Amino acid sequence: MSVAAGASSFLYRKPKLRLGILLSAPLLWLGLAYLGALAALFVTAFWSTDTFTGQVVTSWSLDNFVTLFTEDVYRTITVRTVGIAALVTVVDAVIAFPMAFAMAKFCSPRAQRLLVIAVMTPLWASYLVKAYSWRVMLSGNGLWSWLLGATPGYGVTATVITLSYLWLPYMILPIYAGLDRLPDSLVDAAGDLGARPWRTFTSVILPLTFPAIVAGSIFTFSLSLGDYITVKIVGGASQMLGNVVYDNIGAANNLPFAATVATVPVVIMLVYLAAVRRTGALENL
Template sequence: MTAVSPPSRRASAFFFRKPKLRLGILLSAPLLWLGLAYLGALAALFITAFWSTDVFTGKVVTDWSFDNFVTLFTDSVYRTITLRTVGIALLVTVIDAVIAFPMAFAMAKLASPKAQRILVIAVMTPLWASYLVKAYAWRTLLSGNGAISWLLSPFGLSGPGYGVAATVITLSYLWLPYMILPIYAGLERLPDSLVDASGDLGARSFRTFRSVILPLAFPAIVAGSIFTFSLSLGDYIAVKIVGGTSQMLGNVVYDNIGAANNLPFAATVAIVPVVIMLVYLAVVRRTGALNNL
């Protein structure tokens, strides 16, 4: 008599023959959670943006209108804050890319394997520290009587104090590891033979960098820029700590949720970074950089 396989073994054999079905079942739970928690929250945010708040009772009025969008796009204050937020996010991304590239190149191509592991841990170590601790540390450094002003005082200079410059410095420090690690991973995959071949063909160092290294590392730079740009775009805590009187879009959202008690307008402002990131990702995708990640 032929032995009958137990149901568990038959099910295992069935799923082994159907790898796509197996993958779909494994991903069903996280995809369902993503759809409900993230996409559902975005849908609720978009819907709330068309509502309003009763100025007398403070309750949300579910009458549909474009008043919040009209206020956002016609008020010069909010236009200025939007431009400032985008400008800070772009500047932080550029600064981090300029600082991160030589560091990542040294880690990937100049350091020994043992030193690479140590340097990767060193880059990741700041990520284990509290965000607030690092932000308040920069507040102390950037203050009028802080360490930076003390170092610059012999030259007749002073520190930047609190404001946009302090915000850029703080955010650049906070998000720098998110730029270093993708670039390091991209440069580590870069074959040394290509660099050697460029030198053998007579290319100087700058030509090798411009024609060989930079194009191949560009997707990794784009990957890092997505992190630094998006994180800077939505930040509001660092601006509260070192920004002085400066505001970003995140601060407008926070203030309208709390003190102003105007949730619909906060939702309207919160849509702006989402749209900006969608446009940014669309532009990046057109460059083809994401296809090589």
């Protein structure tokens, strides 16, 4: 028996070893590129910057965290960021659910495929093109003003509208997948037992699709939490945590403080993922 045949026979008898070898390269890349970058981020957050030379001082200090948690401006920005991310998630869920329900329960298989493609099509367009398109529509002489006779201007409202549009497909697709797996017999059984439509929705449909909604919220909440480009384009004078990170990397040249601010969204998402793990949402991703 040749060496190759012997190795093939050995690996055939060891499925776990075979799986480990197949996953070794991507896991190594994940460990170096992602977890390594996160580790470097957390380490840098404890360093400081020499105010005279602008050089990074690699001595350990909690000064950046003290500044972050004691100054009102950063607490305000943190609350604003979390509030915007939560509001975008709620808006997307309210819009996405009826769309996904119609796709999953009322459309033919061919129409479902076409609608899924239609939902995904905006993802193929440039992020900047979509964001600047909303800037034009929300301007004083834009489409919004022409249709409604008023415009929200540039600020938090414009940021929520733009982010809700940008991340809507990430909410529709998980909810559609969850509703598509929901047996029609359960809905029919609720109707046969006398449940009205609202009772059927609250007692049958919503509880069974709640993990899919939470799965979509992971995308919309995390993407909104770390966004800074949309705020630059339509946010006016308002800021989010991403803008603070960007400004400290560029104009302020304070990498340690930028790393400190960047840990806030990471910690928030870790807490959020730990909270939603019990809902089964992670299995719907």
